[in-house]
Amino acid sequence: MSVFNVCVSVLLAALPLWAMAEQKTAVADPWSSAGTVAVFLLLIIGLILLLTWLATKMRAIRPTMASGAIRPVATLTLGVKERIALVQVGDKQILVGITAQQITPLAEFDEPVIDVEQESSASFADILKKAVRS
Numbered sequence: 001m002s003v004f005n006v007c008v009s010v011l012l013a014a015l016p017l018w019a020m021a022e023q024k025t026a027v028a029d030p031w032s033s034a035g036t037v038a039v040f041l042l043l044i045i046g047l048i049l050l051l052t053w054l055a056t057k058m059r060a061i062r063p064t065m066a067s068g069a070i071r072p073v074a075t076l077t078l079g080v081k082e083r084i085a086l087v088q089v090g091d092k093q094i095l096v097g098i099t100a101q102q103i104t105p106l107a108e109f110d111e112p113v114i115d116v117e118q119e120s121s122a123s124f125a126d127i128l129k130k131a132v133r134s
Helices: 003-027 034-061 116-121 124-133
Strands: 070-077 083-089 092-098 103-109
Touching: none
Parallel strands: none
Antiparallel strands: 070 083, 083 092, 092 103
16 A cells, blocks of 8 residues: 555544634624633733733842842933943952943042932932932
């Protein structure tokens, strides 16, 4: 028996089943499945919203580097991709230039240029008063 004969035999045997399937789908009302489609659509949208909410919560929970040994003290944007940053590393503060290609140390300070503890304890009202005076 050749492969061709086997394929033709399988197709001929499956032809009545295919005809019955065609009859069932032709009789089905398209509006009867609209409710099912709407429910699944709402479930998918709800799943997307839930994952978005979880992603924002996980980002807020994620530990920041500010509590570690290396933390940024201040940054100044110079251009689209260029910045200058003052970084606290232990007892020293390092001024670095940041571009899209590299990070370059510009200066190293043994004494703090900006006192981190004093800046963090200042209230919003104190900062606003300083800004209004200058």
